[in-house]
Amino acid sequence: MRPLRYSINVTLDGCCHHEAGLPPDEESMRFWTAEMERADALLFGRVTYQMMESAWRRPTTGAWPDWMDESQTPFADAIDRAKKYVVSSTLSEADWNGELVRGDVGQAIRMLKQEPGEGLWVGGVTLPLALADLGLIDEYEFLVQPVLAGHGPTLLTGLRERIQLELVDRQEFRSGAVAVRYRPRAGDRPA
Numbered sequence: 001m002r003p004l005r006y007s008i009n010v011t012l013d014g015c016c017h018h019e020a021g022l023p024p025d026e027e028s029m030r031f032w033t034a035e036m037e038r039a040d041a042l043l044f045g046r047v048t049y050q051m052m053e054s055a056w057r058r059p060t061t062g063a064w065p066d067w068m069d070e071s072q073t074p075f076a077d078a079i080d081r082a083k084k085y086v087v088s089s090t091l092s093e094a095d096w097n098g099e100l101v102r103g104d105v106g107q108a109i110r111m112l113k114q115e116p117g118e119g120l121w122v123g124g125v126t127l128p129l130a131l132a133d134l135g136l137i138d139e140y141e142f143l144v145q146p147v148l149a150g151h152g153p154t155l156l157t158g159l160r161e162r163i164q165l166e167l168v169d170r171q172e173f174r175s176g177a178v179a180v181r182y183r184p185r186a187g188d189r190p191a
Contacts, residue, residue: 002117003138004043004109006128007035010142010155016125017152018051021145026071027173028143035141036078039121041112043101043131046088048124053096056080085112087127106134125153133160139183140165146176 009021022028036042044052056079059065064076084098087105094100101108109131112120122128122137131137142155165182172178 001113002040002115003119004113004122004131004136005035005039005119005139005141006122006131006137007032007141008123008125008128008143008155009145011145011147011149013148013150014154015149015152016155017149020149020152021143021147022175022177024072025175027175028177029071029075031143031171031173031179033075033078035121036075036082038118039082040115040117041083041085041120042079043085043087043109043112043120043122043127045124045127046086046091047126049084049086049088049091049094049096049098052079052123057096105130106136109134109136125155129156129158132156132163135184137184139168139181141179141181144178144180 008016009018010016011020024032056076058076058080064073068076080097082097084094084096085101085108086094086098087101087108088094089102091100105127109120113136119138122131128137164185166185167180168183169181170178
């Protein structure tokens with residue numbers, strides 16, 4: 001069974017808006033590239049899928065845009081070529097190496113987890129909350145930014161039950177950001 005990992009940038013006060021943290025630097029881009037490369041497939045809700053597609057889908061010209069620097073290209077390549085599953089009831093297609101997931105999301109994700117492989121990666125806000133409530137997330141990984149945002153969407157707002165976690169890895173960055181990886185404690189997953 002392959003694990004489901006939830007990874008996201010988050011500020012010290014829990015904001016997970018994509019522009020609230022530090023601008024990406026070479027070290028954080030290497031980190032996120034490695035995360036993309038260790039996933040067999042990515043899971044997105046519609047909003048996150050469309051946001052990521054608008055930023056990281058390779059243009060039809062084949063050349064990455066001028067705003068992208070060399071440290072971002074490996075991440076862009078990794079996310080562009082990754083298999084994607086998109087949970088949406090409003091999209092009619094997901095054409096960026098994507099496949100739509102409809103119906104019972106919990107059952108669909110359980111089936112994806114049963115397939116062989118290294119793991120699934122989920123990002124965003126709404127879909128991870130639903131998956132956490134279902135007890136389907138095997139690893140929580142946060143790149144904690146040394147910023148207080150003071151506003152914006154916060155991490156896992158509305159979680160039905162507390163989930164006890166145990167720290168399994170920690171990595172400090174020169175920027176002051178800290179990547180922390182947790183797993184739910186055995187026997188302490190929501191039903």
